[in-house]
Amino acid sequence: MPKQHTAMYKELIDKLRYQKSLSKDEYLKLIKNREDISEYLFKNAREVCESIYGKDIYIRGLIEFTNYCKNDCLYCGIRRSNKEAQRYRLTQEEILSCAKQGYNLGFRTFVLQGGEDNFYTDEKMEKIIKSIKTKYPDCAITLSMGERSFESYQRLKIAGADRYLLRHETISKSHYEKIHPKQMNFENRIKCLQNLKKLGYQVGCGFMVGSPYQTEENLAEEMIFLKQFNPQMVGIGPFISHKDTPFKNEKSGNVELTLFMLGLIRLTLPNVLLPATTALGTMDLLGREKGIKAGANVLMPNLSPVTVRKKYMLYDNKICTGDESAECLECLKKRVGTTGRTIVVDRGDYKTN
Numbered sequence: 576m577p578k579q580h581t582a583m584y585k586e587l588i589d590k591l592r593y594q595k596s597l598s599k600d601e602y603l604k605l606i607k608n609r610e611d612i613s614e615y616l617f618k619n620a621r622e623v624c625e626s627i628y629g630k631d632i633y634i635r636g637l638i639e640f641t642n643y644c645k646n647d648c649l650y651c652g653i654r655r656s657n658k659e660a661q662r663y664r665l666t667q668e669e670i671l672s673c674a675k676q677g678y679n680l681g682f683r684t685f686v687l688q689g690g691e692d693n694f695y696t697d698e699k700m701e702k703i704i705k706s707i708k709t710k711y712p713d714c715a716i717t718l719s720m721g722e723r724s725f726e727s728y729q730r731l732k733i734a735g736a737d738r739y740l741l742r743h744e745t746i747s748k749s750h751y752e753k754i755h756p757k758q759m760n761f762e763n764r765i766k767c768l769q770n771l772k773k774l775g776y777q778v779g780c781g782f783m784v785g786s787p788y789q790t791e792e793n794l795a796e797e798m799i800f801l802k803q804f805n806p807q808m809v810g811i812g813p814f815i816s817h818k819d820t821p822f823k824n825e826k827s828g829n830v831e832l833t834l835f836m837l838g839l840i841r842l843t844l845p846n847v848l849l850p851a852t853t854a855l856g857t858m859d860l861l862g863r864e865k866g867i868k869a870g871a872n873v874l875m876p877n878l879s880p881v882t883v884r885k886k887y888m889l890y891d892n893k894i895c896t897g898d899e900s901a902e903c904l905e906c907l908k909k910r911v912g913t914t915g916r917t918i919v920v921d922r923g924d925y926k927t928n
Contacts, residue, residue: 620838627926636686717777814827815857838870854890
């Protein structure tokens with residue numbers, strides 16, 4: 576890239592850092608010309624992140640409590656039509672056992688993640704949430720269990736849930752319809768996000784990078800949506816194909832573009848809680864460290880029983896499916912240390928200026 580062009584794109588990054596937004600065309604220019612400016616973006620993203628959160632990296636204890644799902648998303652390994660999936664559900668006692676182990680290891684946030692499984696009624700989830708909150712009142716609970724009614728979200732909030740992660744996967748309606756079955760509704764997904772905000776949750780959304788049919792324009796549109804919606808958390812990761820889905824032969828996304836999007840998100844939403852995801856670590860052995868260097872400040876080690884981890888396979892070759900929680904955490908502490916950052920025992924709440 577000619578030097579004058581590089582300088583121009585660096586000026587755009589400076590503009591984003593200080594104005595915290597760009598036009599769709601400006602985001603698109605950066606995405607299209609990212610090769611020579613990525614390190615400059617990451618340097619700015621790190622500085623902004625550390626100015627708000629210091630050197631702290633927050634950990635969330637992930638409890639994957641069910642891999643049953645009523646949906647049939649074309650990219651997902653636990654989709655309803657996948658007859659190869661070995662299904663499981665954790666009992667309340669098993670979930671509490673995971674939380675106990677996590678608490679003793681220093682986790683102060685638990686993420687209850689599962690497919691959209693009607694077995695877990697509001698009554699069942701209220702009991703689970705209340706039991707965790709009673710035993711560990713200093714901990715935060717994040718739910719990630721898909722689309723539910725306003726009333727359901729309200730009941731779970733009253734029971735003690737603090738945060739809700741609902742990845743929208745793409746803000747383009749036409750793209751959404753290409754990667755989801757007809758029964759799923761783009762407008763309902765966005766309405767659910769809006770309902771969660773109305774109810775006072777700390778809300779997380781997110782999207783796949785490099786999913787089938789996605790364009791660079793779609794990614795620029797994601798940035799405009801994120802700025803408008805202003806979530807407290809954003810979870811993104813590269814699309815990784817799964818052998819038992821209709822997209823099994825589709826090319827997976829890549830780490831480099833995902834990292835660039837992390838940097839753009841950090842400058843657009845300086846205070847956001849931004850995970851370096853397991854998918855990043857699956858595609859690149861140093862993916863999570865690179866994510867931290869690109870502006871991420873959250874990691875989500877797995878607290879699920881080792882006996883079920885290989886069954887919660889959203890995509891192929893997922894890492895850490897055989898590690899004990901303690902092993903995984905010790906490994907992460909060492910890895911994070913190489914980035915100059917430190918894992919802390921903290922709920923890791925969203926910071927407002």
